[in-house]
Amino acid sequence: xxxxxxxxxxxxxxxxxxxxxxxxxxxxxxxxxxxxxxxxxxxxxxxxxxxxxxxxxxxxxxxxxxxxxxxxxxxxxxxxxxxxxxxxxxxxxxxxxxxxxxxxxxxxxxxxxxxxxxxxxxxxxxxxxxxxxxxxxxxxxxxxxxxxxxxxxxxxxxxxxxxxxxxxxxxxxxxxxxxxxxxxxxxxxxxxxxxxxxxxxxxxxxxxxxxxxxxxxxxxxxxxxxxxxxxxxxxxxxxxxxxxxxxxxxxxxxxxxxxxxxxxxxxxxxxxxxxxxxxxxxxxxxxxxxxxxxxxxxxxxxxxxxxxxxxxxxxxxxxxxxxxxxxxxxxxxxxxxxxxxxxxxxxxxxxxxxxxxxxxxxxxxxxxxxxxxxxxxxxxxxxxxxxxxxxxxxxx
Ligand code: HEM
Numbered sequence: 001x002x003x004x005x006x007x008x009x010x011x012x013x014x015x016x017x018x019x020x021x022x023x024x025x026x027x028x029x030x031x032x033x034x035x036x037x038x039x040x041x042x043x044x045x046x047x048x049x050x051x052x053x054x055x056x057x058x059x060x061x062x063x064x065x066x067x068x069x070x071x072x073x074x075x076x077x078x079x080x081x082x083x084x085x086x087x088x089x090x091x092x093x094x095x096x097x098x099x100x101x102x103x104x105x106x107x108x109x110x111x112x113x114x115x116x117x118x119x120x121x122x123x124x125x126x127x128x129x130x131x132x133x134x135x136x137x138x139x140x141x142x143x144x145x146x147x148x149x150x151x152x153x154x155x156x157x158x159x160x161x162x163x164x165x166x167x168x169x170x171x172x173x174x175x176x177x178x179x180x181x182x183x184x185x186x187x188x189x190x191x192x193x194x195x196x197x198x199x200x201x202x203x204x205x206x207x208x209x210x211x212x213x214x215x216x217x218x219x220x221x222x223x224x225x226x227x228x229x230x231x232x233x234x235x236x237x238x239x240x241x242x243x244x245x246x247x248x249x250x251x252x253x254x255x256x257x258x259x260x261x262x263x264x265x266x267x268x269x270x271x272x273x274x275x276x277x278x279x280x281x282x283x284x285x286x287x288x289x290x291x292x293x294x295x296x297x298x299x300x301x302x303x304x305x306x307x308x309x310x311x312x313x314x315x316x317x318x319x320x321x322x323x324x325x326x327x328x329x330x331x332x333x334x335x336x337x338x339x340x341x342x343x344x345x346x347x348x349x350x351x352x353x354x355x356x357x358x359x360x361x362x363x364x365x366x367x368x369x370x371x372x373x374x375x376x377x378x379x380x381x382x383x384x385x386x387x388x389x390x391x392x393x394x395x396x
Contacts, residue, residue: 148207243282253373277339
């Protein structure tokens with residue numbers, strides 16, 4: 001063990017290398033420097049499953065939001081930038097439509113129809129770049145259904161999403177990017193306000209906006225709170241689902257025997273998706289702010305320090321998972337992965353993501369039973385915050 005307070009591995013982290021191959025560096029950290037200070041990013045990394053779990057469950061000492069964060073600057077106060085009572089209020093109001101039961105009853109048929117229509121668009125081609133034709137479009141179309149917006153809004157939502165993504169990655173604080181983000185936030189809010197007005201008093205509607213706006217008075221959020229939380233729900237559900245579909249296909253391509261098994265037996269798809277998010281976690285890291293001086297494994301964090309909870313690394317911790325680097329859909333320890341986080345901010349949309357992923361893979365395999373991934377033209381997964389291949393070619 002390296003002396004706490006010196007961070008040779010953290011000091012030598014090269015962001016390009018980390019993006020290409022985070023698992024080698026993170027595995028060295030887990031063994032020798034489990035609480036590390038990564039000089040290039042000016043933040044601490046915690047990489048072991050027990051530490052990541054403990055920090056994510058402790059919203060008293062480790063907070064999600066401060067006003068200087070890009071997600072706060074762009075979207076304001078919403079469930080992912082607040083803790084405690086305010087967070088509970090937002091979660092409680094928004095959670096009902098995201099339960100497995102309501103997704104099954106209200107969204108499954110619509111998701112299946114959406115998936116089939118997207119596949120119709122390339123069915124006869126024999127080959128498709130699945131990210132642009134399918135994986136990036138499906139979650140946007142599903143979000144339209146979740147919010148009760150018309151299908152014609154897809155290009156608008158895409159445009160807004162892309163601007164939000166830029167604004168949230170605007171670490172240089174470029175004023176033009178910031179301004180465009182804020183302009184599109186205003187457009188998004190005014191677009192949704194029209195819908196909110198239309199849904200007020202209409203109890204027969206089952207979409208999220210109608211549910212939020214007609215909620216019981218003791219739970220009802222203000223219109224402005226609904227809009228801010230709608231922003232983060234929309235934002236949270238796009239690239240993550242895209243990565244889920246791509247990472248699952250990539251993982252299967254790398255494991256042809258499992259690929260054949262899953263194509264023959266679609267009942268294995270849910271477990272394949274779980275092993276995918278463990279083995280190749282779409283969200284690799286989530287950040288917390290230290291609220292008061294804390295000590296972890298001998299390392300002292302000061303108030304205001306940033307701690308990056310490395311979920312992707314925790315999901316490869318040999319203290320929890322047998323042969324953690326092996327992709328194995330039969331592993332007995334699978335339920336211990338924390339790809340959707342843990343604690344009060346556990347992903348609100350995890351059942352929706354699972355449903356979208358399951359329907360996407362099962363329809364693709366049903367319609368193209370002989371499909372395979374062309375690994376010669378497919379890119380390798382990249383990224384240490386979010387991780388996925390940027391292109392994936394499916395042939396049949
Ligand atoms: C495979 C797909 C997904 C993955 C891996 C994923 C992962 C995560 C993670 C790790 C967090 C915790 C963030 C933190 O603690 O700072 C989170 C939170 C969240 N996710 Fe997801 N997510 C996925 C899909 C979705 C979908 C489809 C939605 C849309 C409904 C969604 C909406 C949210 C929201 C609103 C939060 C904030 C919850 C809170 O702060 O209480 N996510 N997600």
